[in-house]
Amino acid sequence: MAWVAGSAGTVLRTVDGGRSWSSVGPADAAALQFRDIEAFDARHAVALTIGSGTDSRIYTTADGGRSWTRAFQNEDATAFYDCITFLDRRHGLALSDPVGGKFRILATRDGGRSWSVLPDAGMPAALDGEFAFAASGTCLVSAGGKAFFATGGGAAARVFSSRDFGRSWQVTGTPVPSGPSAGIYSLAFRDPWHGLAAGGDYLTPESAPAGAAITRDGRTWTTAAVPPGEYRSGVAWSGPRSAITVGPTGSDYSPDGGVTWRRFDTGSFDAVACVRHACWASGQDGRVARLAGTR
Template sequence: MTMQRKLSIALFAAVLATTTGMSAGGTPTWQLSDTGTTARFRGLAPVSDKVAWVSGSAGTILRTVDGGRTWQSVGPPGTAELQFRDIEATDARRAVALTIGTGTDSRIYTTSDGGRSWTESFRNEDPNAFYDCITFLDHRRGLALSDPVDGKFRILATADGGRSWQLRPTAGMPDALPGEFAFAASGTCLVAAAGKAWFATGGGASARVFSSSDAGRTWSVTGTPIPSGPSAGIYSLAFRDRHHGIAVGGDYAAPGSAPDGAAYLHGHTWKVARTVPGEYRSGAAWVGRGPAALAVGPTGSDLSTDGGRTWKRFDTGSFDAVLCVPRACWASGEQGRVAKLRWH
């Protein structure tokens, strides 16, 4: 390990300890948890260092309340043919989960009793819609994003914690580019922070970021330098507040190479990171309130100590999603992989 990389990791450890209260020293590593399943978990909803939910293939939803030592299978019955690509949770009892797919495969389920029972609160009946991600601005107000229908991205909104959903009018949505869509890769193509929402795209001539300050009624859009194509673009967004954002992506069909595959928000402009992960990344997260951030993908994990301007690899294991809460960072992915960040 080079001296520069040692210093970078040491700085990251110090930043992590300061911003999250996590005890950090040595080298960061992912400590895997035995989930007892081989489902692929692209949906991740950590609540604390003890409580977390994951959702994924074959209708699988798991929950832990003891920091990952044990997991309970709590998914809705009769959903084995569905893929839960996103899940949002407020505590150990309440969660909202999204299944993806065309037509009626796109559904939203809610629970308020830790997954013992679920209510289907939305089922898409439009054969042209395909819902990718959900997010919540607070405990009651949430949004769900569909790929374009009739040339515009579609937004669902809830004002009661996900128990009911209404389709937003598209008058305030800019036109989509030909071939443009969002990626249902980690539940973070649509995110919220400080009362504002953003979603990211690819597939068309430009990878773009849309933003809304009025709960999804109107949107503005800006281009980014991250390359876009049929399977390329921005796969994940993370915002620390309204002014500090990071974006990661690449090409899912070519995961080993992603030139210019990470960017950070500088003022109102997205700029390519000076040192990018260099490979496809599907998930990104801020660590606390400072400049530290994480990115994950099927070929490894990277860290940044400077707000996404430079990235350093620290792990080569496969993950799809990453999120941090006070005192813990969690990651999830294929073959039932769920882990928490540890220091050795």
């Protein structure tokens, strides 16, 4: 079973390992861009559309996409939601770019059926120009009850973390270069301590000499010894020590927890997710690929 979401209101679903796909997107989302979909099983999923104002929405389905409920629609013209994550079946978070100088967090306690904006008292101030990248739906992730989100755009690419379902956050800098179109585009954590960061600058996709970083304590980040070297928009753990990262110029594999990366494919993909050692990647024009046996 796999779900894929993208532009023009597209949501696709397969229940036979990718041999056939059904188009199951919400009828009223045809003009919107999906950037994140979180599926619990073949029937239950929560999907996020991005954009300013009312273009940022969250939809839920409990019947495999045959029907959808609009669970949230943003009404703040200054908010722009980028990513969602679920810490467990009931508790989920959504991330907006800064509003009033701080990143905004939306929370659900009922599996996505209802959402509310959390107070920002526990959120550190954003840097000038800082924002999150909605490239692959993995700028906000979670593991072991802890949530993380990554940024760019400002003077530093940073990672924020929360242990209390998004009510308070700590922030740390990373060595990944940041700029108006550069920073961390994707995070992946296999537990609350071991994390991967991937990014670069999408305007110069063939050059990102420090575009990947790792953490082993969930707080401090170091540059990968051998990074992919090019812009990457998605990263995922494919096993206890192995990982996959993807981008418009190719895909890379790491056998050692993100310390070193090597190219294994030159196709263009934007996002990647791995479950039970099977990895799925998606890209432009409805491209979907499956890579099996990545231990």
